[in-house]
Amino acid sequence: xxxxxxxxxxxxxxxxxxxxxxxxxxxxxxxxxxxxxxxxxxxxxxxxxxxxxxxxxxxxxxxxxxxxxxxxxxxxxxxxxxxxxxxxxxxxxxxxxxxxxxxxxxxxxxxxxxxxxxxxxxxxxxxxxxxxxxxxxxxxxxxxxxxxxxxxxxxxxxxxxxxxxxxxxxxxxxxxxxxxxxxxxxxxxxxxxxxxxxxxxxxxxxxxxxxxxxxxxxxxxxxxxxxxxxxxxxxxxxxxxxxxxxxxxxxxxxxxxxxxxxxx
Amino acid sequence: xxxxxxxxxxxxxxxxxxxxxxxxxxxxxxxxxxxxxxxxxxxxxxxxxxxxxxxxxxxxxxxxxxxxxxxxxxxxxxxxxxxxxxxxxxxxxxxxxxxxxxxxxxxxxxxxxxxxxxxxxxxxxxxxxxxxxxxxxxxxxxxxxxxxxxxxxxxxxxxxxxxxxxxxxxxxxxxxxxxxxxxxxxxxxxxxxxxxxxxxxxxxxxxxxxxxxxxxxxxxxxxxxxxxxxxxxxxxxxxxxxxxxxxxxxxxxxxxxxxxxxxxxxxxxxxxxxxxxxxxxxxxxxxxxxxxxxxxxxxxxxxxxxxxxxxxxxxxxxxxxxxxxxxxxxxxxxxxxxxxxxxxxxxxxxxxxxxxxxxxxxxx
Amino acid sequence: xxxxxxxxxxxxxxxxxxxxxxxxxxxxxxxxxxxxxxxxxxxxxxxxxxxxxxxxxxxxxxxxxxxxxxxxxxxxxxxxxxxxxxxxxxxxxxxxxxxxxxxxxxxxxxxxxxxxxxxxxxxxxxxxxxxxxxxxxxxxxxxxxxxxxxxxxxxxxxxxxxxxxxxxxxxxxxxxxxxxxxxxxxxxxxxxxxxxxxxxxxxxxxxxxxxxxxxxxxxxxxxxxxxxxxxxxxxxxxxxxxxxxxxxxxxxxxxxxxxxxxxxxxxxxxxxxxxxxxxxxxxxxxxxxxxxxxxxx
Numbered sequence: 001x002x003x004x005x006x007x008x009x010x011x012x013x014x015x016x017x018x019x020x021x022x023x024x025x026x027x028x029x030x031x032x033x034x035x036x037x038x039x040x041x042x043x044x045x046x047x048x049x050x051x052x053x054x055x056x057x058x059x060x061x062x063x064x065x066x067x068x069x070x071x072x073x074x075x076x077x078x079x080x081x082x083x084x085x086x087x088x089x090x091x092x093x094x095x096x097x098x099x100x101x102x103x104x105x106x107x108x109x110x111x112x113x114x115x116x117x118x119x120x121x122x123x124x125x126x127x128x129x130x131x132x133x134x135x136x137x138x139x140x141x142x143x144x145x146x147x148x149x150x151x152x153x154x155x156x157x158x159x160x161x162x163x164x165x166x167x168x169x170x171x172x173x174x175x176x177x178x179x180x181x182x183x184x185x186x187x188x189x190x191x192x193x194x195x196x197x198x199x200x201x202x203x204x205x206x207x208x209x210x211x212x213x214x215x216x217x218x219x220x221x222x223x224x225x226x227x228x229x230x231x232x233x234x235x236x237x238x239x240x241x242x243x244x245x246x247x248x249x250x251x252x253x254x255x256x257x258x259x260x261x262x263x264x
Numbered sequence: 265x266x267x268x269x270x271x272x273x274x275x276x277x278x279x280x281x282x283x284x285x286x287x288x289x290x291x292x293x294x295x296x297x298x299x300x301x302x303x304x305x306x307x308x309x310x311x312x313x314x315x316x317x318x319x320x321x322x323x324x325x326x327x328x329x330x331x332x333x334x335x336x337x338x339x340x341x342x343x344x345x346x347x348x349x350x351x352x353x354x355x356x357x358x359x360x361x362x363x364x365x366x367x368x369x370x371x372x373x374x375x376x377x378x379x380x381x382x383x384x385x386x387x388x389x390x391x392x393x394x395x396x397x398x399x400x401x402x403x404x405x406x407x408x409x410x411x412x413x414x415x416x417x418x419x420x421x422x423x424x425x426x427x428x429x430x431x432x433x434x435x436x437x438x439x440x441x442x443x444x445x446x447x448x449x450x451x452x453x454x455x456x457x458x459x460x461x462x463x464x465x466x467x468x469x470x471x472x473x474x475x476x477x478x479x480x481x482x483x484x485x486x487x488x489x490x491x492x493x494x495x496x497x498x499x500x501x502x503x504x505x506x507x508x509x510x511x512x513x514x515x516x517x518x519x520x521x522x523x524x525x526x527x528x529x530x531x532x533x534x535x536x537x538x539x540x541x542x543x544x545x546x547x548x549x550x551x552x553x554x555x556x557x558x559x560x561x562x563x564x565x566x567x568x569x570x571x572x573x574x575x576x577x578x579x580x581x582x583x584x585x586x587x588x589x590x591x592x593x594x595x596x597x598x599x600x601x602x603x604x605x606x607x608x609x610x611x612x613x614x615x616x617x618x619x620x621x622x623x624x625x626x627x628x
Numbered sequence: 629x630x631x632x633x634x635x636x637x638x639x640x641x642x643x644x645x646x647x648x649x650x651x652x653x654x655x656x657x658x659x660x661x662x663x664x665x666x667x668x669x670x671x672x673x674x675x676x677x678x679x680x681x682x683x684x685x686x687x688x689x690x691x692x693x694x695x696x697x698x699x700x701x702x703x704x705x706x707x708x709x710x711x712x713x714x715x716x717x718x719x720x721x722x723x724x725x726x727x728x729x730x731x732x733x734x735x736x737x738x739x740x741x742x743x744x745x746x747x748x749x750x751x752x753x754x755x756x757x758x759x760x761x762x763x764x765x766x767x768x769x770x771x772x773x774x775x776x777x778x779x780x781x782x783x784x785x786x787x788x789x790x791x792x793x794x795x796x797x798x799x800x801x802x803x804x805x806x807x808x809x810x811x812x813x814x815x816x817x818x819x820x821x822x823x824x825x826x827x828x829x830x831x832x833x834x835x836x837x838x839x840x841x842x843x844x845x846x847x848x849x850x851x852x853x854x855x856x857x858x859x860x861x862x863x864x865x866x867x868x869x870x871x872x873x874x875x876x877x878x879x880x881x882x883x884x885x886x887x888x889x890x891x892x893x894x895x896x897x898x899x900x901x902x903x904x905x906x907x908x909x910x911x912x913x914x915x916x917x918x919x920x921x922x923x924x925x
C-alpha cells in the first residue's frame with residue numbers, strides 16, 4: 001500500500017484538490033461556529049473581541065440546564081439498556097449458527113434503515129394510542145430502540161474478531177461456561193462494549209427528530225431546546241451552546257475510537 | 265459395549281455429521297479406535313480427513329452424532345469439555361492475550377481450585393520443564409512463536425491430564441524450530457508419561473515422533489500401526505501413496521510358486537512378490553514398490569526400462585523410468601555415494617531389479 | 629451445553645431483549661402507523677377507531693372543492709417531487725466529491741489513512757442540528773459567505789443564499805457526505821493493487837485502468853454509499869426546516885406538520901407510510917444487486 005504514494009501511475013488530476021475541498025467543507029462550518037461562540041459582538045457578523053461571556057450566559061440559563069439534565073438522564077438510561085441488550089444479542093449472533101439469522105440481523109438494523117421521521121411518527125402514534133403519557137419515559141424507550149444497533153455493531157465486530165479457540169481453551173482448562181464468560185470473553189470484549197456504549201450515548205445525546213415527537217412537556221432535551229432557540233433567532237448564546245454540544249460529541253467519539261482500537 | 269482395558273481412549277462407531285451449506289458432511293464415519301495408555305499416538309491424514317474433528321470430539325468441543333467415546337473406560341460423548349480429564353494444545357496456541365504467561369499456565373489449576381501455594385510451585389515447575397523459567401510475567405504477545413508454543417504446552421501439561429491433545433501444534437513454526445520441537449515433544453512425553461494424541465498432515469513428522477499412527481481419509485481410519493508397519497506394509501493404495509513416495513503398478517496374479525506369487529504387470533513383464541494368500545489366481549491387484557527399494561543395473565535379470573529423466577536431490581538422485589507401455593513413470597531413488605559411480609544417463613536402456621520382499625500387494 | 633431445547637432457551641434469552649425492544653417499540657408501531665393511515669380522521673385531532681377510509685391516500689392527489697367534488701391537487705406531489713430531486717442531487721453531488729476523496733484516502737500511507745477516516749467520521753457523530761445551524765451562520769445575508777463576496781467587491785448587495793434549494797442541497801450534502809465516503813473507501817481499500825498493475829501491464833492507460841478495473845471493483849461501495857445518502861436525504865426534516873425556510877418544504881416537514889398545526893394523523897401516517905415504502909423499495913433494489921444490508925457495509 002505504501003508503494004502507491006508518489007507513484008506517478010496513481011496520480012490523477014483533481015483528486016487531491018477535491019479531497020482538500022471536502023475536508024475544508026466538512027470542518028469549516030464547525031470551526032466558524034466555535035470561533036463565533038467566542039465573539040464579543042452580539043450581532044455575530046463582525047469580530048470585535050474574544051470573550052467567554054456567552055458560555056457563562058448559557059451555563060446560567062436554568063431552562064437549558066434542565067434540558068441538559070434530561071438529556072443526560074435519557075442518554076444514560078437508554079445507553080445502559082441498549083448496551084445490555086446489544087451484548088446479549090451479539091453473543092448469540094456470533095457464537096451460534098441458526099436459520100433466520102439474517103432476519104434477526106435485519107430486525108436489529110431496522111432503526112438504521114427506517115427514516116427517522118417515520119420512526120418518530122410511528123412511535124408517537126404508538127404511545128398515544130396505547131395511552132402512555134409522553135414524558136421522559138417515552139423518550140428513554142424511543143432512544144433505547146434507536147441506540148441498540150449503534151451499540152450492537154462494535155460489540156459484534158469485536159466478538160467476530162475474537163478467536164473462538166480462546167473460549168474453547170478455557171473450557172478445556174476446566175472453566176465452566178459462566179467462568180469462561182467472566183474470565184475470558186468479558187475482559188476481551190470490554191473495549192467493544194465501551195466503544196458501543198459510548199456511541200450509543202452520543203447518538204442518544206444527538207437524536208433530535210424522534211425526541212421532538214415523543215417528548216411531552218417537561219421532557220425537553222438539549223437538542224429540542226436548542227432547536228427552539230434557533231427558531232427564535234441567532235444569538236451568541238446559541239453559538240456557545242452549540243459549540244459545547246460539538247465538543248462533547250467530539251470528545252466522546254475520540255474516546256470511543258481510541259478504546260475501540262485497544263488491543264489488550 | 266465393553267470397554268477395553270489398558271486403553272486411554274476408545275471410540276466405538278464414532279460418527280460426526282455437520283450440516284453444511286451444500287448438505288450433510290460426514291466428517292467422521294463410524295470410527296473404531298483404541299489409543300493405549302502412555303503412547304504417542306498420531307492421527308495422520310490430508311486436510312478434511314476428519315482428524316481434527318476426532319480430536320475436537322475427544323476434547324468435547326463437538327458432540328458426536330452417534331457412537332460412543334470412552335476415556336479410561338468412562339463414557340464421555342456428552343460430557344462438556346470442562347469436565348473431561350484431557351487438555352489441548354491448539355494449532356493457534358489460543359493463549360489468553362490479557363493474561364501473563366504465568367496466569368495462562370495457572371488458569372487450569374485455578375479453575376480446579378488448587379490451593380494457591382501449589383499453583384505457584386506447579387507453574388514454576390512447568391515453566392522450567394518447557395525452558396521458560398523467568399518469563400512468567402511476560403504477555404503472550406511479547407514472546408516468539410516457539411516460546412508461545414512452549415507456554416501452550418506448559419498450560420496444558422500443568423493440569424497433569426490423562427491425555428494431551430495436540431492439534432497440528434508445530435505447523436506455524438519454521439522448519440528449524442519445528443525439528444527442535446519434535447525432539448522436545450518426544451522428550452516431554454517420555455518425562456511425563458502422559459498419553460499424547462497428535463494431529464498432523466505431515467507424514468515425516470508422524471513417522472519420526474509416533475509410537476503408533478492412524479492414517480485417516482474421508483472420515484475413516486484406514487490403517488493403524490507403528491511407523492514401520494505403516495511405511496513398510498501399507499494395506500491400501502491411499503496409505504501407500506500418502507506416506508512417502510510409492511510406485512503403484514497394476515497387475516494380475518498369474519500363479520503361485522511356493523511362498524512366492526508371480527504377477528503379470530499390465531504394462532508388460534513379470535514381477536515376483538511374497539504371497540499374502542489373499543487373492544485368487546487371475547485377480548487384478550495393485551502392487552506398491554518404494555523408490556529406494558528398487559535397483560538399477562546396466563544388464564542382467566530384471567525388467568527392461570528406459571531412463572526418461574533424472575532429478576538431482578543432493579543426497580540422492582531420482583530416476584524416472586518408462587516401464588514397458590505403462591504410462592506412469594516408475595521412480596527409483598539412488599544414493600549419491602562417493603566413489604559409487606555408475607550413474608545412468610537420460611535415454612539409457614537399463615534393467616530394473618525389484619526383490620520379492622520389496623513388493624507389497626495392496627488390499628484395494 | 630445441553631440438547632436442542634437448552635440451546636433454544638439460551639438463544640431466546642440472549643436475543644429476547646433486543647428483539648423485544650425493537651419488535652414491540654418499532655416494528656409494531658410501524659404496522660400500527662400503517663393501520664392509522666386508513667382510519668377516519670378525528671374531529672379534534674386523533675382518529676376515529678373502526679372507521680376505515682382511504683381518504684388520506686386520496687388527499688395526496690386530490691382535494692375537495694366546496695361542492696365536495698374531487699379536484700386534482702398537485703401540491704403534495706410537488707413536495708414529493710422536490711424531495712426526490714433534492715435527495716437525488718444530494719446523492720450525485722456527494723458521489724462526485726466523495727469518490728475522489730475516498731480514492732485519495734485509499735492512496736495514503738496506513739497511518740494517515742486511519743487519521744483521515746477518523747476525520748471523516750467525526751462530523752457524522754456530532755449533532756445534526758448544530759451542524760446545520762453552523763450553515764446558517766455561513767449562508768445568511770449577513771453571513772460569512774456574503775460578507776466575503778462583498779469584501780472582495782464581487783457583489784454589492786447580499787445574494788440570497790439561505791432559504792433556497794441551494795442551501796438545502798448544501799446542508800443535506802454536508803449532513804450525509806460521510807455516508808458516501810466511508811463505504812466507497814472501504815471497497816477501494818480492499819482492491820488488490822496488483823490487479824491495476826496487471827491492467828497497466830496489459831496496455832491499459834491510467835484512465836482505462838481507472839474505468840475498467842477500479843470503478844467496477846468499487847461499485848459495491850458506490851452503491852452502498854448512494855443508498856446511505858439518498859435514504860436519509862429523502863426523509864430529512866432538520867435541514868429543510870433550518871435552511872429551507874417555509875418555502876422549501878420536504879416530505880419530512882409535511883409529515884411533521886400533520887402532527888402539529890394540521891392535526892391530521894391519518895394523513896401524516898399515510899405520508900410516512902409512503903416514505904417508508906419508497907425507502908424499502910430503494911433498499912430492495914439495492915439488496916437484489918448487492919445482497920447485503922447497508923448496516924453491514
